[in-house]
Amino acid sequence: MTVISLKDVHKKYPLGKTEVHAVKGVSFDIESGDFISIAGPSGSGKSTILNMIGCIDTPSEGIVTINETNTSDLKDKEITNLRHDVLGFIFQNFNLIPVLNVFENIEFPMLLGKNPLPKAEREVWISQLMEEVGLGDWKTHKPNELSGGQRQRVAIARALVTKPQIVLADEPTANLDSETGSSIIELMKKMNNDYGTTFIFSTHDQTIVDIADHVIQLKDGKIVENRRR
Amino acid sequence: MNISKISMRNITRQKKRSFLLGGAIAFGVFIIITIGSFTAGMTETLKENFTSIMGGHIYILGTETLDSGRIVQVIGDTADLERAIDTVDDLVKEYHVRSQVRMGEIIFGSKSTTLQVSGIDWNKEQLLKDTLTIADGSLENIEKAGSLIIPEKVADKLGVIPGETVLIRMDTVTGQKNVGEFTVAAIVQEQDSFSFISAGYTEMGYLNDLIGLESDEYQYLNLHLKDIAQMDIVAEKLVTELEKTSLVDAGDDEDEDGEEDQRHGMMFGGGMTSASDEPWDGTKFSITNLNDIMEPVLQLVNILNIVSLALFVILMIITMVGLINTFRMVLIERTKEIGTMRAIGMHRGSVRSIFLLEALYLALFGAAGGIILSFATTIITGLIRFTADSALGLFLHSGRLQFITTPVSVLQVVFLLAVMTLIAVYLPAKKAAKLKVVDALRAQY
Ligand SMILES: Nc1ncnc2c1ncn2[C@@H]1O[C@H](COP(=O)(O)OP(=O)(O)OP(=O)(O)O)[C@@H](O)[C@H]1O
Numbered sequence: 001m002t003v004i005s006l007k008d009v010h011k012k013y014p015l016g017k018t019e020v021h022a023v024k025g026v027s028f029d030i031e032s033g034d035f036i037s038i039a040g041p042s043g044s045g046k047s048t049i050l051n052m053i054g055c056i057d058t059p060s061e062g063i064v065t066i067n068e069t070n071t072s073d074l075k076d077k078e079i080t081n082l083r084h085d086v087l088g089f090i091f092q093n094f095n096l097i098p099v100l101n102v103f104e105n106i107e108f109p110m111l112l113g114k115n116p117l118p119k120a121e122r123e124v125w126i127s128q129l130m131e132e133v134g135l136g137d138w139k140t141h142k143p144n145e146l147s148g149g150q151r152q153r154v155a156i157a158r159a160l161v162t163k164p165q166i167v168l169a170d171e172p173t174a175n176l177d178s179e180t181g182s183s184i185i186e187l188m189k190k191m192n193n194d195y196g197t198t199f200i201f202s203t204h205d206q207t208i209v210d211i212a213d214h215v216i217q218l219k220d221g222k223i224v225e226n227r228r229r
Numbered sequence: 230m231n232i233s234k235i236s237m238r239n240i241t242r243q244k245k246r247s248f249l250l251g252g253a254i255a256f257g258v259f260i261i262i263t264i265g266s267f268t269a270g271m272t273e274t275l276k277e278n279f280t281s282i283m284g285g286h287i288y289i290l291g292t293e294t295l296d297s298g299r300i301v302q303v304i305g306d307t308a309d310l311e312r313a314i315d316t317v318d319d320l321v322k323e324y325h326v327r328s329q330v331r332m333g334e335i336i337f338g339s340k341s342t343t344l345q346v347s348g349i350d351w352n353k354e355q356l357l358k359d360t361l362t363i364a365d366g367s368l369e370n371i372e373k374a375g376s377l378i379i380p381e382k383v384a385d386k387l388g389v390i391p392g393e394t395v396l397i398r399m400d401t402v403t404g405q406k407n408v409g410e411f412t413v414a415a416i417v418q419e420q421d422s423f424s425f426i427s428a429g430y431t432e433m434g435y436l437n438d439l440i441g442l443e444s445d446e447y448q449y450l451n452l453h454l455k456d457i458a459q460m461d462i463v464a465e466k467l468v469t470e471l472e473k474t475s476l477v478d479a480g481d482d483e484d485e486d487g488e489e490d491q492r493h494g495m496m497f498g499g500g501m502t503s504a505s506d507e508p509w510d511g512t513k514f515s516i517t518n519l520n521d522i523m524e525p526v527l528q529l530v531n532i533l534n535i536v537s538l539a540l541f542v543i544l545m546i547i548t549m550v551g552l553i554n555t556f557r558m559v560l561i562e563r564t565k566e567i568g569t570m571r572a573i574g575m576h577r578g579s580v581r582s583i584f585l586l587e588a589l590y591l592a593l594f595g596a597a598g599g600i601i602l603s604f605a606t607t608i609i610t611g612l613i614r615f616t617a618d619s620a621l622g623l624f625l626h627s628g629r630l631q632f633i634t635t636p637v638s639v640l641q642v643v644f645l646l647a648v649m650t651l652i653a654v655y656l657p658a659k660k661a662a663k664l665k666v667v668d669a670l671r672a673q674y
């Protein structure tokens with residue numbers, strides 16, 4: 001089943017009097033349960049594409065559809081709901097909420113929804129996730145008391161807590177040493193297997209790319225390779 | 230729930246900054262509530278003290294013209310007055326008829342001092358009897374002609390004890406000098422609230438004789454009402470009733486300030502009415518009430534309250550400028566965080582709420598601090614006993630300053646503060662809510 005589809009997508013950024021053509025006519029489909037890597041050198045348009053898939057940016061031309069919905073047609077409220085219900089986000093800089101502890105950070109997206117689970121059920125589910133990302137003993141720690149790798153594990157748990165169909169991760173390992181980075185990717189792969197969540201992550205690290213079962217290689221805003229294994 | 234938790238915790242992120250802002254708010258709230266409590270307490274104290282000094286809430290004076298053309302203070306047409314009073318009888322707790330020597334000189338042996346002597350109809354003045362605290366002697370024989378009650382201070386000064394005889398030198402209503410002999414029946418403790426006046430009491434008939442009044446005449450009549458709120462109604466009713474039979478110099482022509490002052494002057498300083506009046510027949514009544522006396526006080530209190538409100542608003546505007554700047558800074562500091570929360574699925578309204586709530590909590594914490602500080606200050610100040618040996622006594626309640634803080638006044642201040650805070654932070658909050666998610670996430674912080 002195709003969950004995401006890009007059709008001839010362009011993105012142009014105004015830059016002074018001229019403009020930067022960051023994405024130049026990109027088309028591809030992502031199947032449910034994919035573990036996909038968007039790879040390419042710096043400036044090739046990885047973040048731009050992920051942002052458009054993540055509905056936090058809109059294409060200048062072309063169509064991005066999620067579950068057959070054209071995202072350009074949606075209002076801010078609907079897009080926000082779509083982000084909450086269907087998507088999960090993992091960021092390069094972890095982006096945890098500093099005033100919330102580990103448990104609360106993971107719980108946070110659940111409370112944003114319309115009908116959050118009852119507290120007891122939430123706690124069971126969050127505890128399970130914390131165990132799975134290896135942070136069972138860090139429940140009440142604040143983000144600034146954690147290492148980068150630990151923070152990214154919290155972020156993974158947070159991205160998964162609402163059981164989204166798709167998790168987007170823009171260079172999730174860029175701020176980690178290569179060993180920690182690999183373990184993060186492996187954790188994501190495990191979650192992909194366990195929960196069937198579609199993972200889309202960008203990276204310019206070739207060793208990480210190899211773990212993906214679907215690689216989209218970019219260069220200068222164009223796809224140079226779209227390979228499934 | 231989640232949002233209010235985040236707002237609350239955000240306050241603690243920059244402790245010093247929050248502390249300064251909260252402190253400024255606390256200071257403003259402290260000032261306005263303390264001044265408000267002071268003026269409310271002072272108003273109440275003055276009302277009580279005036280009621281006590283004047284012996285009631287409504288004061289009816291009479292003046293008559295003698296054949297000589299001289300104007301004297303006396304109520305001769307008592308029947309007219311009593312008929313008028315009957316019409317409001319059910320609203321009156323007690324009424325007192327009195328005559329008075331305002332500046333008598335009490336003499337014992339070689340010593341003397343000034344004393345205000347009131348002639349009392351003891352059968353009618355239970356309230357007065359109740360408020361007198363006997364230090365020496367007793368009230369047993371007070372109804373006997375010539376029995377005198379004096380305050381402790383006067384007794385000490387003269388060295389007189391109950392049973393001894395004193396002389397009082399006084400002016401008659403027509404301005405002649407006279408001297409009367411009195412027997413000290415009781416010595417009473419000073420009532421702190423108005424001990425700046427040394428007040429003595431004697432039986433009215435005897436005093437009337439000395440100052441040249443008939444025994445059934447009196448100089449003024451005071452009404453002590455059951456409900457102080459009905460003061461103006463009762464006073465008006467009395468004027469209407471009295472006007473049917475007599476000349477009334479009523480307080481209804483309020484624009485004529487000169488006349489009011491004159492009446493007040495008669496109450497306090499005594500003396501004759503101005504000679505400009507044409508002679509008239511019978512008793513001319515003049516009716517004043519506590520509200521009339523309180524009017525200048527209330528005006529002053531109003532001015533004070535307005536000044537303190539203005540001060541509060543100015544202080545708060547300055548604080549709000551600080552608050553706006555702070556939240557502009559907060560907006561920059563937390564741009565990335567806002568982007569994150571929005572990306573994860575937070576709606577714009579919630580982002581705005583986080584900002585507004587954070588400011589509101591800060592304001593409320595500040596307000597709570599100010600209120601606590603104000604309570605502490607007023608309670609401690611209210612414990613201090615002042616020696617009431619001066620006009621300050623008029624502002625003291627049992628020798629202490631009285632502060633009245635009403636929940637309504639506190640709520641008004643808090644409400645005003647909350648509204649100002651929300652207005653101040655609205656723009657930064659709206660800006661935060663309007664941030665484009667992708668731009669917010671790209672921010673440096
Ligand atoms: N908001 C923007 N305004 C202007 N130009 C932009 C903006 N965002 C991206 N670009 C430009 O678009 C191009 C693609 O940027 P993008 O961030 O998508 O690259 P990337 O592949 O994610 O690079 P990196 O690996 O460094 O993160 C770059 O040339 C970049 O300068």
Ligand SMILES: [Mg+2]
Binds near residue numbers: 046047048170171
């Ligand atoms: Mg990038």
